[in-house]
Amino acid sequence: MSEYWLGLDVGTGGSRALLVDLLGNVHSQFSAPHEPMRMERPLWAEQSPENWAQASREAIRGVLEQSQIDGREVRGIGLSGQMHGLTLLDGGGRVIRPALIWCDQRSQAQVDWINHHAGAEFVLESIANPMLTGFTLPKLLWVRDHEPANYARIRHLLLPKDYVRFDLTGEFASDVSDASGTGLFDVVRRCWSFELADRVNVDRAFLPAVFESSAITGRVHAQAARATGLAEGTPVVAGAGDQAASAVGNGIVEPGLVSCTVGTSGVVFAQLAAPEYDRAGRVHTFCHAVENAWHVMGVTQGAGLSLQWFRNQLAPGSSYEDLIAEAATATAEGLYWLPYLMGERTPHLDSTARGGWIGITAKHTRGDLIRALLEGVAFSLKDGLDVITALGVQAESIRLSGGGARSAVWRQIFADVFGKRVTMLETQEGSAYGAALLAMAGTGAFASVAEASKAVVREAESVVPRAGESARYARAHAVYRSLYPALRPLY
16 A cells, blocks of 8 residues: 655645655646635635535545545644644634734734734743734634623634634644644743733633644545545644745755745745844744744735735636736836735834735736736745845855746746746745654654755756846846835825
8 A cells, every 4th residue: 555645735826635655656636626715804814614624534535545645644634734823722723813924914903902902022032023004812812802792702712723623623733833832821931921921911721732844733534534435543743834835845854954835925934043033023933833943934915915916806717827928028127016915024013014016007007007017926025035134144046936926927926036046946836845844754654854855955947146136236126125014104
C-alpha cells in the first residue's frame, strides 16, 4: 500500500486539499468553494464556519475520489487556514454567530479600549505586537460590547482551521503560529498570555490547547471518516496559520530566506532565530511553524483582492489572464493605485485607510488602470520588505508564490520593484502543501519540519530585475509613499 499525506487549507475563497507522496510530489488536489464573505457594512467581513467544514469535507472527499486513493493510504493530515477569524461555539459545540474573519476592521474602539485598560506597553510586552483590529481579541470584545447575549453563550473560541479540526476530530486545539495572531498569545514564550486575558476580562477557559505545528492533536472520528472517505483514526497534526504553512511549503525554514505570497492578501515573510519586533508594529512577529523558530511578516490587506475587485466590479466576465494581458503593454505613467480596500496593516496600521487611483488623466486607458493596480500592490509589499530588512534580515532574493506568482507580467514587476531576483518553486501549491509537510514531520516521515521542507522544496526558475526599470520604480515608489500621509486626514 502506498503512503500519502493530506494537506488541507481553509482559505477565504475555498477549502483546498492535496495529497503528497514521500518524495514531496503532489499526487492530486481538489478545491471546494466557500460562500462569498458577507460585508453588511464597510470594513465588515463575515463567513460561516459551518460552510468551511462542509467545503473541507467536500475537498477531502473530492481529492480521494479524483486520485482513486483509498483513505487508508493517508498516513496523516495537516491543516492550514486564514488567520485571525473569530469562531465562537457554545457548550454543545454549536456555532453561535458567523465568524468575523481576518479582514474585518470594525473593532477599532475595542483596540483603543484594550490599550487604555491594559496599557499599550503591557500589550506589546505580552504578545510582541501592538494590538490591531485584524487580531482576534478585539473582534471578541466587539461581540461582548454589541452582542452580549451571544457573548454569554461562548464556551470555546477557535480559529478557522481549528474549527475544521473540531469537525474532523472533536478536539479543541490550535498551533503556535495561528494562535500568535489572536492578540492573546505570548509569542516569545509560545503560550497563551493568561495575564493579558485576565486584564481584559476574557475567560481563560475559552482558549484551546496550543501545540507546536507538527504535533498530533487528534484523530479522525467515525462520522467524519464516513463523510470524507478517510480512515477512522487518521492522525491530524496541529498545522499552522496560512502564512507560516505557506512558508514551510516555500522552504522558508532557516534565517536568510524571504518569501512573498500574493493571494487575497499579500505577505512578505522571513524566519527569525529569535523573536525581534518593530515597536511601531508595522510588521508582525509570530511563532513559526518550525520548532523553536519565529518569523516576521508584513501584510498588505488587499493584494490579490485588488485585482479580484477590479474584475468583479469593473470587468465582469473577464479572466485574470486577459486583464493582465491588457496591463502588459500599458505604462500607467503618473498613475498610482493605493490597495487599501480593507484598510491597511503594513506599514500604516490604519483600519480607516481607503483605496483608489491617484493621478488619472484623460490619456489613461483601462490597461493603465490595471497596470497601476499591479504596481501598487508591489509597492505596498515593498513597504513591508523595507521594514523587515531594517530589522536586519538579509534578502538576496525573494521566493514568490500564490496567485500573483502565476503571472509572468506581475513576476517581472515584483522583481523590478523589489530590485532583487525573484524565484519560483517547482511546486506552487502554497499553504496546503506546507500543511502536508507538517503532517509528514508529525507522523515520523521526517525528523523535523525543516528537514521535510529542505528535502522536497526546489527552485525552478527566476526573474532578475532590469536596472532601468528598477531605477524608475524606485522613484515611483517614493511618490507612492507620499500619498498615504497626504490623504490620511481625509480618511
